[in-house]
Amino acid sequence: MKLGFSSFTIPWAIGGIDSDHPVSMTAHELLELAHEMQADVLQIADNLPIGELSGEELLKLKAQADQYSIALEVGTRGIKSENIANFLRIAQTLSSPILRIVIDSKGHEPAIPEIVELLKPFEIKFKEAGIKLAIENHDRLTCAEFNEIIDQIGSDWVGICLDTVNSLGAVEAPNTVIPALAPRAINVHMKDFEIIRTNGQMGFTVRGTALGEGRLDVAQVIEAVGGTKREITAVIELWTPRQDSYEATVALEREWAKRSVANLRKSIGS
Numbered sequence: 001m002k003l004g005f006s007s008f009t010i011p012w013a014i015g016g017i018d019s020d021h022p023v024s025m026t027a028h029e030l031l032e033l034a035h036e037m038q039a040d041v042l043q044i045a046d047n048l049p050i051g052e053l054s055g056e057e058l059l060k061l062k063a064q065a066d067q068y069s070i071a072l073e074v075g076t077r078g079i080k081s082e083n084i085a086n087f088l089r090i091a092q093t094l095s096s097p098i099l100r101i102v103i104d105s106k107g108h109e110p111a112i113p114e115i116v117e118l119l120k121p122f123e124i125k126f127k128e129a130g131i132k133l134a135i136e137n138h139d140r141l142t143c144a145e146f147n148e149i150i151d152q153i154g155s156d157w158v159g160i161c162l163d164t165v166n167s168l169g170a171v172e173a174p175n176t177v178i179p180a181l182a183p184r185a186i187n188v189h190m191k192d193f194e195i196i197r198t199n200g201q202m203g204f205t206v207r208g209t210a211l212g213e214g215r216l217d218v219a220q221v222i223e224a225v226g227g228t229k230r231e232i233t234a235v236i237e238l239w240t241p242r243q244d245s246y247e248a249t250v251a252l253e254r255e256w257a258k259r260s261v262a263n264l265r266k267s268i269g270s
Contacts, residue, residue, distance in 0.1 A: 001228045001268045003261065004073070004235035005039035007048040008189075012240060012253045014047050021246055023048065027061050035068040037261050040270070041233045043187075045075035046102065051086055058093045065094075072096055073187070073233060075136075075161075078105030079118050088122070092129050098187055099126075100134040100161045103141070112145060116152045126157050134161035134187045139169020143180035150184060159186030162225065163237070164216055165193050168206060174216060182224035190264060191237045192216040208239025210256040212263030219267060228268045236260045 007014050007030055014030070015023040027050055034042040042065065044050050050058070065072050074096040076087040084101070091099045103115060110118065119133065126133055135158065137146055150158050162185040167177045192214035195204050212218055225232055238260065240253040 001222065001230060001270070002040035002071070002233045003038075003264055003268060003270055004041040004043050004233040005034040005037050005257075005261070006043040006189075006235045006237055007045045008043075008237040009235075009257050009260070010238070010250075010253050011047055012246070013250050016047055027053070028064060031061065031064055031068065031070065034070055037257065039070060039261070041071045041073055041235070043073040043075055043100065043233070043235050045100070046077040050074070050090060051076070051083075053090075055093060058090060062094050071233075073098055073100065073235075075100035075102075077102040078108060079103055079110070079115065080105070080108065081118060081121075084119070084122055085125075088125060088129060088131065091131050096131065098132050098134040098159075098161075100136055100187055102136050102138050104138060109140060112149055112152070115149055119149075119153055119158070123154060123157055132186055133158045135159070136161035136189065137163050137167050137177065137181060139166055142170050143167065143172060143177055146181065147184070155184065160184040161187040161189060162221075163189040163191060164221055165191040165206075165239075168193075178221055178224050182221075185225045186232065188221065188225055188232060188234045189237045190216075190218065190221065190234050190260075191239065192218075192260075193239065207241055210238070210263070211236055211260035212267065213259070218264070222267060234264060234268065236264060 014025045015021045072094040074091040160181045162181050164174050190211050192209045192211045194207055194209050194214045198205050238256055243249040
């Protein structure tokens with residue numbers, strides 16, 4: 001199992017969460033931080049727009065990653081054909097073994113028949129490139145629906161990017177999601193959380209924590225996806241809560257990232 005750092009490990013520092021702080025970090029700067037954290041893999045997702053980089057710029061990024069012995073993985077949001085084609089090209093350029101996708105994008109939340117219709121034509125291109133499509137469980141679709149999508153598309157080139165917490169939005173808890181999706185997991189987003197009572201005891205709030213410090217059973221996730229000996233990336237993602245200032249939020253996020261890396265390293269024995 002490989003330790004993965006991500007643009008969603010430090011989304012506040014990346015920028016773009018609010019209008020006052022647009023995306024300001026570059027892919028090269030993120031790679032430097034992944035190197036500092038001694039990550040095996042860097043997953044660059046849709047909150048850092050590498051789709052705008054030229055072929056030459058992508059090759060420079062790949063060369064820098066090779067120098068650091070860090071493998072690159074690519075993620076995007078949205079399954080319209082032009083986007084998938086563009087990011088398959090980027091994944092090939094960066095030697096990413098997967099293309100992780102979130103199905104929904106702004107203004108487009110397709111039903112299962114349309115999802116299959118859009119993705120199925122890419123089967124030959126993905127197989128020729130030696131890249132697998134990793135569909136991330138997000139908060140609209142259930143585990144049963146994700147499994148149905150893969151059944152219809154074909155599991156020999158498509159798998160699940162198993163996010164440990166996202167499916168709470170589909171009213172499915174980790175103890176349901178992990179066993180349901182782990183057999184098809186080809187990538188893992190390790191995200192920890194706590195559930196606390198709101199003020200007045202009327203309801204609950206789901207809040208992020210550093211990995212290994214919340215409710216997530218990290219060992220259970222590792223075992224479910226095949227154990228530490230399996231060639232799969234466990235990518236750290238954080239839901240760091242907003243603090244009194246942007247600077248304080250970024251500082252807490254960085255501290256959580258360090259602790260999460262240390263905790264995951266202990267869990268996978270790397």
